Amino acid sequence: MPMSTVSGESSSRAPEPVGVEGGRWLFLGKDGRLTVYLPVKDGIRRWTQEAPGVPRWSEPVLLPAPRTRFVSLVQGADGYVHFLGRRDRRSPDGAATVDIVHAIQYQTGRPLSEWRGLGNPFKDLEGARKFGRPAGAVDHDGTVHVFVRDGAGGVHLRREGKGGKWLPWQDLGGDQALHGLAPAVTASGRVELLAPGRRAALHWYQTEPGGDFLRGYDIPQTPAVGSVAGVETARERLTFYWADRAGGLIAQRPGVWPVALGGGADDTQIAAARAYVDGYDCTVLAHRGVTGTIQLAAFVSESEANGVWWSDTGRGCVGGPGLAVDWHGALTLAAVDESGTVWITHQTAGSGLSLGDWYRI
Numbered sequence: 001m002p003m004s005t006v007s008g009e010s011s012s013r014a015p016e017p018v019g020v021e022g023g024r025w026l027f028l029g030k031d032g033r034l035t036v037y038l039p040v041k042d043g044i045r046r047w048t049q050e051a052p053g054v055p056r057w058s059e060p061v062l063l064p065a066p067r068t069r070f071v072s073l074v075q076g077a078d079g080y081v082h083f084l085g086r087r088d089r090r091s092p093d094g095a096a097t098v099d100i101v102h103a104i105q106y107q108t109g110r111p112l113s114e115w116r117g118l119g120n121p122f123k124d125l126e127g128a129r130k131f132g133r134p135a136g137a138v139d140h141d142g143t144v145h146v147f148v149r150d151g152a153g154g155v156h157l158r159r160e161g162k163g164g165k166w167l168p169w170q171d172l173g174g175d176q177a178l179h180g181l182a183p184a185v186t187a188s189g190r191v192e193l194l195a196p197g198r199r200a201a202l203h204w205y206q207t208e209p210g211g212d213f214l215r216g217y218d219i220p221q222t223p224a225v226g227s228v229a230g231v232e233t234a235r236e237r238l239t240f241y242w243a244d245r246a247g248g249l250i251a252q253r254p255g256v257w258p259v260a261l262g263g264g265a266d267d268t269q270i271a272a273a274r275a276y277v278d279g280y281d282c283t284v285l286a287h288r289g290v291t292g293t294i295q296l297a298a299f300v301s302e303s304e305a306n307g308v309w310w311s312d313t314g315r316g317c318v319g320g321p322g323l324a325v326d327w328h329g330a331l332t333l334a335a336v337d338e339s340g341t342v343w344i345t346h347q348t349a350g351s352g353l354s355l356g357d358w359y360r361i
Contacts, residue, residue, distance in 0.1 A: 024271075026322030026334045030079035034326055036083075036334060036361070039071040043081065047342060047361050048109045052327035055344070057361035063112050066070075068101060075182075076138030077261055080194030081105040083112065084134040084146060098128045100148060100158075118146060121156055121169035135181040139209055140189025147193055153177045155195060155204070157213065172213055174202050180223070184230025184238045192254070194230060194240045198224040201242075203254055221250055221258055224267035227320075231272040232300045233283055241270045241285060249287065251304045259304045262295070264290040269320030274301060275331045277353050284319045284331055284353065294321045294335055298353040315343060315358060331355075 025037050032052030038045045044063040050056040065071065068085035075081050083103045091097050100118040105111075122128040130151025137145045145159045153175045159165045177195040185191050189209035194200040201223050203216035223242035233239040239253045243265035251259040271286040275298075282298045285308075289295040294313045299306070315335050322334035331347040332353065342361050348354045 018112055024073055024075075024269075026324045026332065027073070027075050027081055028324050028326060031108050032212050032327030033108045034332060035081075036322065036326060037073055038336065039065070040231065040341070042066050043066070044071060051336060053330070055346075055359055057344075058109070063105075065103075065115065068115070070133035072133070072135050073143075074136040074138055076142050076144075077140055077189075079107075080138075080142070082136055082144055083115075084136045086131075086133055087115075087117070091313070095125055096129055096140060097125075098131050100131075100146060102144070102146070108293055117132060118158055118166060120148070121168075122150070127151060127268050133179055133181075135183055135186050135335045137183035137191045137193075139185060139191055140187070141210070143189075143210070145183065145191055147172075149177050149178075149179060149181060149195070153198070155181065155193070155202070157236075172204055173215060174204075175333060176200070177202050178225050182228035182230055182240065182242075184232070184240070186232050186236050187236060188236060190236065192230065192238050194219075194223075194228055194242075194252075196225050196228060196242070198222075201228075201240075201252070205254065209246040216254055219252060219254075219258070221252065223250070224265075227265065227267050227270055227273045227287075231269045231274060231283065233274070235304075239283070239302065241272050242265055243270065243287065249285070249308075253302075261297070261304060261308045263287065263295055263308070265295070266290055266292075271323035271333075273319050273323045273331065275325050275347070275351070276329060278351060282353075284323065286316050286323050286333060288320060292316050293344050294333070296333070296355075313345075313355070315345075 003252045033049040037049040043065045045060045048058045071085040087099045087101045101115045103112045103115045109116040120131040128359045132149040135147045143160045157170045176197040183193045190206045193204040193324050200218040204213045222245040230240045244250045249261040249263040265287045268288045283301045284298045295310045297308050297310045317335040335343045343358045345358045348356045
């Protein structure tokens, strides 16, 4: 597998984060170690846990991503982390070209593969220039799905075929879609997509893994661009969470009325995960509140209608927080401050959702 050059030099002062377009930036590897990824100018800065469950992390390493913006990260069941971005460049004749690019980290702490161009479906320069920001999903077989909004508010899909050969771009239709596409995957590998829209949220789904995408009913809600997160809350059932442009957080399972969750969210990505709290299977949500600090809530999965109670962690965050369950089943919460410093806290053995002291990496 060809690997691109990786700079192993550490930095006493991390560059200011650019932000992960897809929202997720904290991942658990197959070897049990957590990894933090923060896109910066012309690359992704990465910190890797030294061993499962320990508060010791590597020095930051820069993974080069020249001229690449709007980076989105997604992980498959095999543990591979896929990097998607938009690369703007000039052709030899001076014309602007837009390319969706893809790279893979196969193992925790290892270099990236070479960046591979996936092109875009538009031959005319104007259409190509307006092609948007990629969001990805990986099904149970490791097939990568790349979703991108076009300039007219429709959605296009490109996915891998058998043998790793990429299939042509497919127009999924739709209109009025905004940036911040949010794909999610069930345990079986069935993919769904929720897209914020100007007047409603747009929904696409598969009836079976690897199948065609069907257009669902529009949801009469207005998610804030970039805030949507999806998580499987019961077998083969996904719930999407977002900050609504009208105020407050919303939970939505397709086919079920939306549930208001309260909270005073801004328009950054909501982090969502399932974890055990006091022996109960719970959904945990974290978001940056209007005061700039992280708000946290945990409730028995799919019981949102019984009420959601938010607690303020007191930790400020630039952009949305990171949330993951570690090798030992403990919830891990991450934040980035204005200086680019990453802060981490872990779930403790106390009653309820108790968190330990924050520490910097």
